[in-house]
Amino acid sequence: MQKTIFLVDDNATNLTVAEEALVKYYRVIALSSAQQMFAALEKFTPDLILLDIEMPEMSGFEAMKRLKANTVFSEIPVIFLTGRTDSVSEAYGIETGARDFIMKPFSEPVLINRIRYHLQIDEIIRERTELLTKRTEQLVRLQNGIVYTFADLVESRDNNTGGHIDRTAGYMKILSDQMISEGVYADEILKWDLESVVSSARLHDLGKIAIPDSILNKPGPLTKEEFEKMKTHTNESVAIIEKAIKETGDAEFLQNAKLIAAYHHESWDGSGYPNGLKKYEIPLQARLMAIVDVYDALVSERPYKKPFSNEEALEIIKQSSGKQFDPLIVDVFVNANEKMKTAGSH
Numbered sequence: 442m443q444k445t446i447f448l449v450d451d452n453a454t455n456l457t458v459a460e461e462a463l464v465k466y467y468r469v470i471a472l473s474s475a476q477q478m479f480a481a482l483e484k485f486t487p488d489l490i491l492l493d494i495e496m497p498e499m500s501g502f503e504a505m506k507r508l509k510a511n512t513v514f515s516e517i518p519v520i521f522l523t524g525r526t527d528s529v530s531e532a533y534g535i536e537t538g539a540r541d542f543i544m545k546p547f548s549e550p551v552l553i554n555r556i557r558y559h560l561q562i563d564e565i566i567r568e569r570t571e572l573l574t575k576r577t578e579q580l581v582r583l584q585n586g587i588v589y590t591f592a593d594l595v596e597s598r599d600n601n602t603g604g605h606i607d608r609t610a611g612y613m614k615i616l617s618d619q620m621i622s623e624g625v626y627a628d629e630i631l632k633w634d635l636e637s638v639v640s641s642a643r644l645h646d647l648g649k650i651a652i653p654d655s656i657l658n659k660p661g662p663l664t665k666e667e668f669e670k671m672k673t674h675t676n677e678s679v680a681i682i683e684k685a686i687k688e689t690g691d692a693e694f695l696q697n698a699k700l701i702a703a704y705h706h707e708s709w710d711g712s713g714y715p716n717g718l719k720k721y722e723i724p725l726q727a728r729l730m731a732i733v734d735v736y737d738a739l740v741s742e743r744p745y746k747k748p749f750s751n752e753e754a755l756e757i758i759k760q761s762s763g764k765q766f767d768p769l770i771v772d773v774f775v776n777a778n779e780k781m782k783t784a785g786s787h
């Protein structure tokens with residue numbers, strides 16, 4: 442397919458000479474100002490722009506800044522056409538994002554070869570970017586496949602928690618989005634790969650694999666000794682995830698999984714387990730998981746209890762604000778509760 446080039450120069454002679462040289466090889470759209478270029482960009486996306494620097498109303502440098510500020514146009518390769526020979530202008534042009542400079546008056550072979558070179562480079566970059574994107578997508582699918590497999594393995598052993606893993610992951614996404622919207626811990630959450638955090642939340646009870654069926658599926662309340670054994674699932678989770686990190690590398694989603702699995706039973710007031718952490722000692726990911734985990738347990742049916750209504754569960758969580766749960770997160774949870782109620786309909 443023939444490549445399209447925008448040729449932008451306010452000098453009619455330069456436009457004519459350059460167009461005659463290029464039209465043999467490319468589709469050329471000649472434009473006499475930066476304003477005309479931006480109007481044309483609304484209809485066409487060129488493969489390359491030849492841009493004069495010294496133009497009235499809007500210079501090439503100003504046009505370049507505007508191009509780079511627009512995500513739609515920022516990756517279009519730009520070559521400056523200029524009669525300037527000073528190193529300051531050249532350095533500034535490269536700093537603004539230009540790929541190259543072609544001095545005026547130019548020769549046809551120089552013009553053609555420079556353009557051909559940069560179009561080839563741009564094509565290589567696009568191909569490699571596309572390949573990298575595909576490989577990243579494959580890795581994400583593999584990662585998610587592993588997460589789902591492990592999560593399903595845990596849930597298949599625990600007869601009491603059908604759908605718990607998927608629901609709590611969904612609640613995590615809703616709660617995180619609401620916190621960003623309300624500006625609560627938003628700076629920290631915006632630094633996360635939120636998809637990775639939500640995916641890794643599915644591994645929060647991975648260590649239950651090591652808990653005997655007689656405890657895991659007991660149809661009534663646990664004895665003190667049984668509860669102590671149940672509590673070990675947090676450390677068991679960490680051991681499994683640390684082994685995965687050692688074998689596969691320090692992947693971000695595994696680090697998130699480790700934080701959530703290790704600390705989602707810690708309490709804001711320090712009364713939780715396994716380490717008795719309190720307040721900001723508890724990672725934010727785990728503080729979020731603590732609330733959605735308890736909420737889902739409350740509104741779900743168990744062999745030893747009927748489900749609480751959404752309103753009853755919400756009241757229990759509000760009463761635990763500042764005790765079991767971070768009070769700021771509880772306030773956001775209350776505001777997001779209708780979305781969660783809809784998403785988690787049993």
